[in-house]
Amino acid sequence: MTTTSSPHYSAENMIPFIDLAAQQAHIRPQVDEALQKVLNHGQYIMGPEIAALETKLAQFTKTRHAISTSSGTDALLLCLMALGLRPGDGVIVPSFSFAASAEVMPCLGAVPIFAEVDHETFTLDPHKLDDAMAAAQAAGIRVVGIIPVGLFGQAADMVTINHFADSHGLWVLDDAAQSIGAQRDGKVVGQMAKMTATSFFPAKPLGCYGDGGAVFTDDDDLADITKSARVHGMGKNRYQYDRIGMTARMDTMQAAVLLEKLAIFPDELRRRQVLADRYHDALAGLVTPQKLANDATSSWAQYCVLLPNGTDRNTIQAALKQKGIPTAIYYTQGIHQHPPYAAYPIETGGLEVTAELCDRILALPFHAWLDDATQDYIITGLHTALNA
Numbered sequence: 397m398t399t400t401s402s403p404h405y406s407a408e409n410m411i412p413f414i415d416l417a418a419q420q421a422h423i424r425p426q427v428d429e430a431l432q433k434v435l436n437h438g439q440y441i442m443g444p445e446i447a448a449l450e451t452k453l454a455q456f457t458k459t460r461h462a463i464s465t466s467s468g469t470d471a472l473l474l475c476l477m478a479l480g481l482r483p484g485d486g487v488i489v490p491s492f493s494f495a496a497s498a499e500v501m502p503c504l505g506a507v508p509i510f511a512e513v514d515h516e517t518f519t520l521d522p523h524k525l526d527d528a529m530a531a532a533q534a535a536g537i538r539v540v541g542i543i544p545v546g547l548f549g550q551a552a553d554m555v556t557i558n559h560f561a562d563s564h565g566l567w568v569l570d571d572a573a574q575s576i577g578a579q580r581d582g583k584v585v586g587q588m589a590k591m592t593a594t595s596f597f598p599a600k601p602l603g604c605y606g607d608g609g610a611v612f613t614d615d616d617d618l619a620d621i622t623k624s625a626r627v628h629g630m631g632k633n634r635y636q637y638d639r640i641g642m643t644a645r646m647d648t649m650q651a652a653v654l655l656e657k658l659a660i661f662p663d664e665l666r667r668r669q670v671l672a673d674r675y676h677d678a679l680a681g682l683v684t685p686q687k688l689a690n691d692a693t694s695s696w697a698q699y700c701v702l703l704p705n706g707t708d709r710n711t712i713q714a715a716l717k718q719k720g721i722p723t724a725i726y727y728t729q730g731i732h733q734h735p736p737y738a739a740y741p742i743e744t745g746g747l748e749v750t751a752e753l754c755d756r757i758l759a760l761p762f763h764a765w766l767d768d769a770t771q772d773y774i775i776t777g778l779h780t781a782l783n784a
């Protein structure tokens with residue numbers, strides 16, 4: 397991949413935090429042609445590109461079934477419907493995540509049980525799952541499943557989580573909205589849980605030009621239910637309904653875009669790793685980056701670091717902004733701290749790691765088309781801001 401640089405950044409001329417335009421410039425002719433084909437055949441719903449994309453996604457994730465959906469949130473919802481989540485059931489989920497990971501439970505009348513993440517990898521801490529079970533039990537809630545999140549592109553410790561789930565009779569649904577393309581312990585995302593949901597929101601590592609998502613599973617029955625539920629619960633015959641469902645299909649246009657994006661995704665993943673390594677080496681000793689577990693690769697949806705304890709994050713962000721370097725905070729609060737979630741149980745040990753990460757985390761500009769010179773400028777900017 398070739399990249400170009402533009403060093404004249406300022407508060408009026410900010411570096412793009414994620415540069416979707418640079419990627420589009422690279423594949424624009426292919427995307428134009430793909431969209432033209434959809435306009436010509438006119439099958440806007442479940443057109444041929446949907447089946448083509450699902451075949452390619454199943455190959456990419458090495459799963460039996462890839463089922464495209466209207467968003468990552470709908471992918472999670474469809475999985476929960478297929479897994480048979482019932483009102484009042486409890487599902488363990490990390491509080492240090494995007495709201496969608498937890499909101500899908502109350503949408504179905506079920507209860508999120510907020511759990512802790514690991515201090516180094518920022519993903520669900522499997523060694524504290526007993527504490528989450530205890531909190532549910534104290535609240536009289538029966539836990540039926542766990543939703544680990546592949547945060548910032550890195551899968552959670554799914555081997556240990558699956559082991560815990562098996563020994564407690566729970567299912568595992570991997571929220572891989574941010575982590576498609578990652579690997580861990582010899583498996584690719586999609587294969588690591590009974591069901592997996594991902595998002596193709598434009599800013600995600602593999603994004604479309606609107607909303608989109610997908611469900612992955614090796615289980616034929618769960619796949620059948622998911623496909624039915626995404627079209628109103630329709631059975632084998634049209635206008636015959638087997639279950640309650642919803643409209644959760646992907647548009648053909650988005651599938652056409654994604655087919656082109658998927659073709660360059662492996663190259664982009666390699667470039668993302670190079671950029672993550674460059675940040676890692678250049679920022680060593682200055683800040684604490686998200687740790688990659690042994691035998692893990694990440695799709696680096698975000699490059700997040702912890703600022704040193706006691707740093708005034710607002711001052712650092714303002715100093716970087718002056719130099720045209722945008723930053724973001726994922727996440728300012730655990731999900732459990734937001735008013736709609738206040739009544740749900742949190743694990744018995746409390747969520748101190750989540751609170752600390754929320755206080756210290758900072759996301760730096762990151763995307764596959766970031767050029768070395770601009771990245772060096774960001775690195776120098778962060779060194780200067782922290783040493784001021």
Ligand SMILES: Cc1ncc(COP(=O)(O)O)c(C=O)c1O
Nearest residue numbers: 467468469494496497573595597
């Ligand atoms: C961890 C996580 N889960 C779920 C979602 C929901 O995906 P979507 O925005 O496609 O509905 C997101 C999107 O940001 C996410 O980051």
